[in-house]
Each structure stands twice: as structure tokens, then as C-alpha cells.
Amino acid sequence: MEEFQVINNYLMIKLPEEVDHHQATTICKKADHYILQQNVSNVVFDFEDTKFMDSSGIGIIMGRYRKISCFGGKVYAIHMDKKMERMFDMAGLNKIVEVLE
Amino acid sequence: MEEFQVINNYLMIKLPEEVDHHQATTICKKADHYILQQNVSNVVFDFEDTKFMDSSGIGIIMGRYRKISCFGGKVYAIHMDKKMERMFDMAGLNKIVEVLE
Amino acid sequence: MMTQMNEQKNEMEISFDAVSQNESFARVAVAAFVTHLNPTMEEIDDVRTAVSEAVTNAIIHGYEKRDCGKVYLHCRLKGDVLQIEVMDKGKGIENIERAMEPLFTTRPDLDRSGMGFAFMEAFMDDLEVESEVGKGTTIRMTKKLGSSAWVDSED
Amino acid sequence: MMTQMNEQKNEMEISFDAVSQNESFARVAVAAFVTHLNPTMEEIDDVRTAVSEAVTNAIIHGYEKRDCGKVYLHCRLKGDVLQIEVMDKGKGIENIERAMEPLFTTRPDLDRSGMGFAFMEAFMDDLEVESEVGKGTTIRMTKKLGSSAWVDSED
Numbered sequence: 001m002e003e004f005q006v007i008n009n010y011l012m013i014k015l016p017e018e019v020d021h022h023q024a025t026t027i028c029k030k031a032d033h034y035i036l037q038q039n040v041s042n043v044v045f046d047f048e049d050t051k052f053m054d055s056s057g058i059g060i061i062m063g064r065y066r067k068i069s070c071f072g073g074k075v076y077a078i079h080m081d082k083k084m085e086r087m088f089d090m091a092g093l094n095k096i097v098e099v100l101e
Numbered sequence: 102m103e104e105f106q107v108i109n110n111y112l113m114i115k116l117p118e119e120v121d122h123h124q125a126t127t128i129c130k131k132a133d134h135y136i137l138q139q140n141v142s143n144v145v146f147d148f149e150d151t152k153f154m155d156s157s158g159i160g161i162i163m164g165r166y167r168k169i170s171c172f173g174g175k176v177y178a179i180h181m182d183k184k185m186e187r188m189f190d191m192a193g194l195n196k197i198v199e200v201l202e
Numbered sequence: 203m204m205t206q207m208n209e210q211k212n213e214m215e216i217s218f219d220a221v222s223q224n225e226s227f228a229r230v231a232v233a234a235f236v237t238h239l240n241p242t243m244e245e246i247d248d249v250r251t252a253v254s255e256a257v258t259n260a261i262i263h264g265y266e267k268r269d270c271g272k273v274y275l276h277c278r279l280k281g282d283v284l285q286i287e288v289m290d291k292g293k294g295i296e297n298i299e300r301a302m303e304p305l306f307t308t309r310p311d312l313d314r315s316g317m318g319f320a321f322m323e324a325f326m327d328d329l330e331v332e333s334e335v336g337k338g339t340t341i342r343m344t345k346k347l348g349s350s351a352w353v354d355s356e357d
Numbered sequence: 358m359m360t361q362m363n364e365q366k367n368e369m370e371i372s373f374d375a376v377s378q379n380e381s382f383a384r385v386a387v388a389a390f391v392t393h394l395n396p397t398m399e400e401i402d403d404v405r406t407a408v409s410e411a412v413t414n415a416i417i418h419g420y421e422k423r424d425c426g427k428v429y430l431h432c433r434l435k436g437d438v439l440q441i442e443v444m445d446k447g448k449g450i451e452n453i454e455r456a457m458e459p460l461f462t463t464r465p466d467l468d469r470s471g472m473g474f475a476f477m478e479a480f481m482d483d484l485e486v487e488s489e490v491g492k493g494t495t496i497r498m499t500k501k502l503g504s505s506a507w508v509d510s511e512d
């Protein structure tokens with residue numbers, strides 16, 4: 001299961017084992033609730049537990065980026081594996097997301 | 102993968118993760134090779150690695166029992182879980198196989 | 203909430219070549235189909251055993267390992283009840299009653315134990331066998347899953 | 358030995374309800390179907406991604422999440438080459454060329470990224486899209502598996 005945590009104005013999202021469209025629907029809804037209700041301006045996506053991701057994962061990040069970037073917020077990603085990085089690059093997310101080691 | 106080992110006149114068979122008909126075909130063939138070629142008189146079935154078994158597992162044991170019992174050999178089983186014990190009992194194998202803890 | 207859950211429906215059908223490496227494929231597919239109901243490990247394992255018995259029978263008895271037939275697997279979820287149908291267009295069963303007796307097998311030469319039907323009956327809630335000689339065999343099995351859901355739903 | 362391996366054939370077909378919990382079911386089923394070839398972890402994961410994209414598209418674009426259609430998945434193994442067909446009888450694609458452009462999506466409202474086709478192309482060896490408006494869409498993908506088998510077979 002995904003986990004959400006707010007630290008100062010950072011929303012930390014620990015993504016679930018499988019990030020697909022079925023999971024994405026819930027994740028987007030919950031994330032937007034935090035972004036709108038709790039005034040977070042930055043979002044950190046943590047892929048530590050994630051063993052599978054398809055383009056739905058890219059959609060989750062793009063959508064959250066759109067919501068927070070207009071207020072100057074930033075998006076971060078940690079614990080990505082090689083394949084995720086390749087997917088990020090293909091979608092151009094490496095230009096808008098700060099990838100941390 | 103299954104593993105075979107001969108110690109004195111005991112054949113130790115470490116069964117694979119999944120004991121089904123597909124696996125059983127190979128196991129029976131290999132076991133009979135040892136029984137006939139290497140003069141083993143007793144067979145020990147070790148279920149330590151086994152996470153799935155269907156009635157093919159019962160068939161493997163019955164068949165080997167038939168081959169060695171007429172020469173006074175015995176069949177043993179170790180590391181069985183509750184469900185395997187139930188399957189053994191239903192098939193009456195508890196009467197011909199010595200179950201070790 | 204509980205009522206809504208119970209009314210959820212889902213259905214899948216698989217057909218595959220009657221070869222023995224597809225026995226594990228069939229088990230995995232059925233298990234994956236029901237995971238979202240959060241069944242217990244025991245329930246999943248019981249279903250896997252029953253599917254394995256029925257699919258193996260279709261391959262080795264129905265088509266007599268001739269590697270040229272198709273096995274048809276149909277799963278239906280109605281709420282928390284799983285219905286499984288396994289069908290072959292193989293040689294059929296002459297005497298169903300006798301075939302279902304524990305320890306009865308026509309293929310001791312293939313190291314069969316004759317416990318297939320007995321295990322399907324023991325590990326599922328319900329078992330029906332329909333067969334016609336020369337036409338094929340259909341196995342219908344039912345099992346209620348996630349019985350612990352009644353406890354979990356208390357929170 | 359190698360030649361015999363390469364000529365092995367196996368086939369399966371699945372149809373299932375177009376609901377999102379079946380996305381993971383479809384991935385697991387295809388992965389289970391090819392495991393006996395001993396594909397690498399990367400290959401399996403690439404296939405899972407491609408299947409996930411095609412099945413998700415059928416559910417959300419083809420049937421527009423109306424929960425009332427069937428997705429058809431057809432897998433064929435010829436030696437170590439896997440052919441996958443994903444078919445829906447949904448609304449079809451008007452402009453296939455534009456649909457296949459990276460980042461193009463008609464559903465940004467559903468948080469889609471428009472990377473589905475791009476990933477299918479990147480992670481499989483071959484991709485073909487056939488579609489007719491009002492009739493449905495068929496995706497055909499191919500991938501050679503177990504490329505390391507050539508090295509392993511040396512022993």
C-alpha cells in the first residue's frame with residue numbers, strides 16, 4: 001500500500017509495490033487531497049518498495065507537477081531503478097523532476 | 102529443482118518447490134534410475150523446499166513404495182506441512198510411509 | 203460496504219495447449235485472478251490444488267498426453283464466491299461414479315494416485331463432473347473465499 | 358538440442374472483464390506463461406510493462422471505463438519468440454499515427470501520460486496497431502526471450 005506523510009511543506013509519497021493504472025487512481029486522489037488541503041508545495045516520490053511501474057506512474061508525477069509547479073513547488077524522486085530512470089528520460093521527466101540518489 | 106543423494110542404501114529425494122504432474126514425470130524417472138542402478142532399498146522424501154503439491158506427489162510416493170517394498174525397503178517423509186499430512190492421510194499413505202518430524 | 207463487496211462480479215476465460223508446462227501457468231493465473239479479494243493463504247492453496255488436479259486430468263486423461271488439444275478454464279467471481287470450470291474436448295469418462303472413488307485410476311503406469319477427484323472435493327466447497335465419452339469432460343467447482351473478511355469488516 | 362527448443366510451440370488465450378483490477382491479473386498470467394523459457398528478469402519486466410500498457414488502454418480508452426466490455430489477450434510462443442495480441446471491441450482510434458506519438462493523450466483528465474505506446478515500442482521488439490473507429494483495437498507485439506540461452510547452451 002502507498003503511504004503519505006507531510007513534513008513541513010513537503011508531501012512524501014511512498015509508492016506501492018505495483019504502480020499501474022488501478023493503483024494510480026487512488027494515489028492521485030489522495031495526493032491531491034494533501035496538496036489542496038494541507039498546503040504542501042513540494043512532493044517527493046519514493047520508489048523504494050516499487051517493483052513494477054508502467055506509464056501510469058509517469059502520469060501520476062506529471063499531474064502532480066502541474067498542480068504544484070504554478071505555485072513554485074518542486075517534484076523529487078528517490079530510490080528509482082534503472083528502468084524507471086529510462087522511463088523518466090523517455091517522458092522528459094528528468095527535466096522537471098529532481099532525481100535524488 | 103529436485104535433488105538426489107544416496108547415503109548407504111538410502112535414497113534422499115529433496116522435492117522441488119512445486120510438485121505437480123509436470124515435475125513428477127522427471128522425478129519418477131530419476132528416482133527409478135537410482136533404485137534400479139544403485140541398489141538403494143529405502144527412500145526418504147524431503148518436502149523442505151516444497152510450497153505446492155497436488156495428487157501427483159502422492160503418486161510419486163505410491164509408485165516408489167511399490168518398487169521397493171517387495172524387497173523389504175521402507176519409505177520416509179520429512180518436513181511435511183499440515184496440508185501435505187492431510188493429503189497423505191486421505192490417500193492412506195500414513196499406513197505405509199513413516200512420517201518424521 | 204459489505205453488501206456492495208458481495209455483489210462485485212468478475213469473469214475470465216483462458217484456453218491453452220494441453221501440455222504439462224501449462225499446469226503451473228493455470229494455477230498462477232487463477233490465483234492472480236482472485237488476489238484482490240484478499241483470500242487466506244490456505245484458500246489460495248486449496249484453489250491451486252483443485253485447478254491443478256482438473257487441468258492435469260484434462261491433459262493426461264482427456265487428451266492422453268497427445269499434445270494436440272486445448273484446455274478451457276473459466277472463472278467467475280460473484281462477490282466472494284469463486285466458480286471454476288475446467289473443460290476438455292478429449293475422450294470423456296465412461297463411469298463417472300467409479301472415476302470419483304478415491305484411489306481409482308486408469309493410469310497407474312503414469313504414477314497417478316487416483317486422488318485427483320478426492321482432492322478437488324476436499325479442497326473446494328462443491329464439485330460437479332459432466333462427461334460424455336468421445337466428447338469431453340467439464341469439471342465445475344465452487345469455493346467461498348476470504349471467509350475472514352467477515353471479521354476484518356468489523357473495524 | 359537448441360534447434361528442438363526453438364521449435365517448441367505453446368499458445369494461450371484469455372478474455373476477461375474490462376475492469377482495472379484485471380490489469381495485474383493479465384501481467385501475472387503472461388509472465389507465468391513464459392517462465393518455463395527462463396527469461397531474464399529484465400525481459401519479464403519489459404513484457405509485463407507492455408502488457409500492462411495495452412490492457413490498460415483497452416480498459417480506459419477502448420471501453421472508456423464503462424466496465425462492460427471484454428479484453429482479449431492472445432499469447433503465442435514459437436521457440437523463444439513471444440507474440441502478444443491485445444484486443445478490445447471498444448471505440449477504436451481515429452488517428453493511429455498521432456495516438457502513437459510520445460506524450461500524446463486524449464485523457465490528461467485521467468492523469469494519463471501519453472507514454473503507453475512509446476513504452477510498448479521501447480520494451481518489445483516489434484509493435485503493430487490495428488484499429489477501426491466504432492469496432493475496436495488490436496495491438497500486436499513481439500519479443501525474443503531468453504537471449505542469454507545462447508550463452509547457457511555452451512555447457
Ligand SMILES: Nc1ncnc2c1ncn2[C@@H]1O[C@H](COP(=O)(O)OP(=O)(O)O)[C@@H](O)[C@H]1O
Pocket residue numbers: 156255259260261263264265290292293294295301302306307308309314315316317318319320339
Ligand atoms: N478429463 C478427463 N478425461 C478423461 N478421463 C478422466 C478425466 N479426469 C479424470 N478421468 C478419469 O478418472 C480417473 C480418476 O481421476 P483422478 O481421481 O483425478 O485420479 P488420477 O488422475 O490420479 O487418475 C482417471 O484415472 C481417469 O480415468
Ligand SMILES: Nc1ncnc2c1ncn2[C@@H]1O[C@H](COP(=O)(O)OP(=O)(O)O)[C@@H](O)[C@H]1O
Pocket residue numbers: 055410414415416418419420445447448449450456457461462463464469470471472473474475494
Ligand atoms: N485500445 C484503445 N482504444 C481506443 N483508443 C486508444 C486505445 N489505445 C490507445 N488509444 C488512444 O491513443 C492515445 C495514446 O495512447 P497511449 O500512448 O497509451 O497513452 P495514454 O494511455 O497515456 O493516453 C490514448 O490517449 C487514446 O486516445
